[in-house]
Amino acid sequence: MYIDPHIHVVSRTTDDYEAMRKAGIVAIIEPAFWLGQPRTEVGSFKDYFSTLVGWERFRASQFGIVHYCTMGLNSKEANNEPLAEEVMELLPLYVGKEGVVAIGEIGYDDQTEAEDKFYRLQLELAKEVDLPVLIHTPHRDKRKGTIRSMDVSEEHGLDPQMVIVDHNNEETVKEVLDRGYYAGFTIYPHTKMGSERMVEIVKQYGPERIIVNSAADWGISDPLAVPKTADLMRKSGIPEDHIKLVTYQNALTAFGQSGQMDEQDWLNAAPLDQTKKMSGNSVLRGGQTPRVEGPSDIVEN
Numbered sequence: 001m002y003i004d005p006h007i008h009v010v011s012r013t014t015d016d017y018e019a020m021r022k023a024g025i026v027a028i029i030e031p032a033f034w035l036g037q038p039r040t041e042v043g044s045f046k047d048y049f050s051t052l053v054g055w056e057r058f059r060a061s062q063f064g065i066v067h068y069c070t071m072g073l074n075s076k077e078a079n080n081e082p083l084a085e086e087v088m089e090l091l092p093l094y095v096g097k098e099g100v101v102a103i104g105e106i107g108y109d110d111q112t113e114a115e116d117k118f119y120r121l122q123l124e125l126a127k128e129v130d131l132p133v134l135i136h137t138p139h140r141d142k143r144k145g146t147i148r149s150m151d152v153s154e155e156h157g158l159d160p161q162m163v164i165v166d167h168n169n170e171e172t173v174k175e176v177l178d179r180g181y182y183a184g185f186t187i188y189p190h191t192k193m194g195s196e197r198m199v200e201i202v203k204q205y206g207p208e209r210i211i212v213n214s215a216a217d218w219g220i221s222d223p224l225a226v227p228k229t230a231d232l233m234r235k236s237g238i239p240e241d242h243i244k245l246v247t248y249q250n251a252l253t254a255f256g257q258s259g260q261m262d263e264q265d266w267l268n269a270a271p272l273d274q275t276k277k278m279s280g281n282s283v284l285r286g287g288q289t290p291r292v293e294g295p296s297d298i299v300e301n
């Protein structure tokens with residue numbers, strides 16, 4: 001069993017869902033993020049947030065995967081200040097919904113003043129509602145942005161145990177772990193963090209508080225990055241209990257602090273039943289045969 005604790009499935013296909021389930025992914029977390037096209041109205045955020053706790057959660061369940069999400073204003077769109085103010089008013093309505101396991105992904109993109117302002121406001125929100133925080137670290141000036149993210153989080157009094165710092169690499173991992181944070185790693189095909197480098201990091205730092213994810217979205221990315229990395233770890237001689245920690249248990253421990261994510265959610269899930277509908281809508285198209293499975297069909301590996 002695997003958890004992919006960072007994947008933007010709204011932009012993935014049903015083929016992806018089927019492949020993920022077949023590969024042993026039982027649960028996923030979808031962080032609220034940027035859609036590529038900048039939003040111009042607060043209503044677009046509202047409908048997106050509703051999708052994350054509504055339709056997408058249902059759609060995942062139709063492929064045998066338990067879907068959770070994080071709520072937040074992403075750093076890129078924090079730079080549209082008037083709109084960002086409106087999103088901040090909207091967020092409290094969503095952070096308490098079922099299946100919301102953190103505030104995120106928040107943090108810095110270009111490390112502007114506006115990004116800093118809304119990052120801090122959302123750290124305060126996380127404290128208020130007692131949810132973990134998922135930090136998106138910038139792709140440019142990564143090391144500086146990562147350190148600043150942790151400094152500001154500490155300035156606001158957050159416990160590092162409640163914070164997952166994501167998109168780490170070899171330059172950031174040591175400090176993030178030393179300071180007591182969870183360290184997320186995104187496995188990007190063909191670039192930056194590949195599975196081979198992830199294997200080396202786990203060999204060097206061990207499995208404690210390290211979390212592997214795909215961050216698969218509408219760009220070139222791989223929704224099977226977590227199971228594929230686990231396979232490579234196996235071939236490289238990393239012990240099975242270490243693999244379980246970095247591809248399953250650590251994510252569950254970190255985001256489970258929300259009180260919204262429990263292993264029983266998938267171990268005792270109702271059997272997959274594609275005859276189900278949400279508001280009268282199903283994932284089936286005319287004439288397709290629904291898949292209906294018994295409890296014994298749960299993937300084990």
Ligand SMILES: [Zn+2]
Binds near residue numbers: 006008031033105215
């Ligand atoms: Zn993301």
